[in-house]
Amino acid sequence: MTSPTDKTPSQPLHLATTQKQPRNPLHGLTLQAILTELVEYFGWEGLAERIPVRCFASDPSIASSLKFLRKTPWAREKVEGLYGFMLREKRRES
Incomplete structure (x- = not known):
């Protein structure tokens, strides 16, 4: 175990979480x-049509959609799921 005064560099926290x-x-x-x-x-x-939320249907923009999605976990999950579907579709088309 290292003490707070130990000068040995350790692995930064962000490296441990970004494997x-x-x-x-x-x-x-x-x-x-x-x-x-x-x-x-x-x-x-x-x-x-695929994710019925107002930010996509009424005066949509990237900025307003990001604001909504960051505050709404269920909608973000649907967007991430649709992204996975889109990637699979693109692979099939190739």
Whole structure:
């Protein structure tokens, strides 16, 4: 065990929590990047059909959607799930 006065460098906390996750398609992506890619693939109307929330249907924007999704865990989970679906669809199309 090290004491507070020990000068030996230890592994920074952020390195311990950011180990590689090769099977996690969301690892390293921001919510903004996920949302932007979904909008490019489905469009706002397509997003609103698949996830019926007002921020996608009424005057949609990335900024307003991010604000809503960051405050609403169930909606964020649906967006992340739809992103996984989109990735599988893209693989099938290739």
